[in-house]
Amino acid sequence: MIDIDKIRADFPILKEKVNGKPLVYLDNAATSQKPQVVIDSIVNYYTTINSNIHRGVHTLSQVATDAYEEARLKLQQHFNAKKSYEIILTAGTTHSINIVATGFTSLLNKGDEIIVSTMEHHSNIVPWQMLCERTGAILKVIPMNYEGELLMDAYDELLSEKTKLVFLNHVSNALGTINPIQEIIDKAHAVGAAVLIDGAQSCPHLKPDVQALNVDFYVASAHKLCGPTGVGILYGKEEWLNKLPPYQGGGEMIKQVTFEKTTYADLPHKFEAGTPNIAGGIAFGVAIDYMNEIGFDNIAAYENELLAYATKKLLQIEGLKIYGTAKNKTSVISFNIGDIHPFDIGSIIDKLGIAVRTGHHCAQPIMAFYNIPGTVRASFSFYNTFEEIDALYDALVRAKMMLS
Known part of the structure; x- marks a missing residue:
């Protein structure tokens, strides 16, 4: 069982603000944050x-x-x-x-x-x-x-x-x-x-x-x-x-x-x-x-809940397409919204404190397979919350309005 408040208290960077907004760190596939003990x-x-x-x-x-x-x-x-x-x-x-x-x-x-x-x-x-x-x-x-x-x-x-x-x-x-x-x-x-x-x-x-x-x-x-x-x-x-x-x-x-x-x-x-x-x-x-100490079974179960929630939530955005819909996957969602370039989306939501990865993710053959320049990638860890996914959703809706 994940005690999310206790876990988040272990990570000092999660208290930071980015561009005046609370940090929502969803770039965990690039690198994870570090607990105070480390x-x-x-x-x-x-x-x-x-x-x-x-x-x-x-x-x-x-x-x-x-x-x-x-x-x-x-x-x-x-x-x-x-x-x-x-x-x-x-x-x-x-x-x-x-x-x-x-x-x-x-x-x-x-x-x-x-x-x-x-x-x-x-x-x-x-x-x-x-x-x-x-x-x-x-x-x-x-x-x-x-x-x-x-x-x-x-x-x-x-x-x-x-x-x-x-x-x-x-x-x-x-x-x-x-x-x-x-x-x-x-x-x-x-x-x-x-x-x-x-x-x-x-x-x-x-x-x-x-x-x-x-x-x-x-x-x-x-x-x-x-x-x-x-x-x-x-x-x-x-x-x-x-x-x-x-x-x-x-x-x-x-x-x-x-x-x-x-x-x-x-x-x-x-x-x-x-x-x-x-x-x-x-x-x-x-x-x-x-x-x-947290337990990898607990981590996997919680992250799967985050993935399911985020997938359902983001697909409510008209024109959003997820790449990578395997039955067996970890808590990563790669997506694009219509013809909007992923870099533009990433730049706008960064102003709202949301950290995601944009581009080809050092996996250009995958992007060539889908015939796209890259994706926006949101990747979740055991210290992320459902509220942060809601913040991501709101930021994407705003970015889409600005870029459409």
């Missing part, structure tokens, strides 16, 4: 224990190291990784994807095939295109229907013994569609392919179990999960992480260095070169604790 953890790190980790014998270094590694253990438990060293702390989802894409350069041959989906974020398209350019591999794409659902029959036809990698998002950032990743993973494994799931948009709404999914790689960002920017995770099965070469060289990821030869450190340090975002990693653990 902000405090960052301040506490720099105030009381700021020190580099893993290398020092002095007290502050040991305290900082313990706090950072405790966060890794929290993430292991949250995602149900088998080993703590299967959790690599990165700079975010994009960084995590690029670690894997770069690592597979030495594992692919010309003519091997990679599968992605039509509804990918650019960060889950461009690295694989670059990989194909380096290796001569071929990129295949799972199509989707008008409702924003993947065509699984077409996926079956794309799979073959040439398929080496399958990469797709768990949830579409532009449409909110929850993809059938268990079926996708199982079918990919049946032909011997590895699978990476982009969990950037799913993890704020549900709690993935990487062992139950039997996924090879799973990636996510802290800043979508009430944590800070600049930190994320790459989960990888131990055997796959051992196969991949290091992504970059530097301190921490080495075992021994001479001018003749360098040997690399064991997992997870092999992929964690240089001084990491220590405060961010610790705060990520605090954010995970905060969301688990």
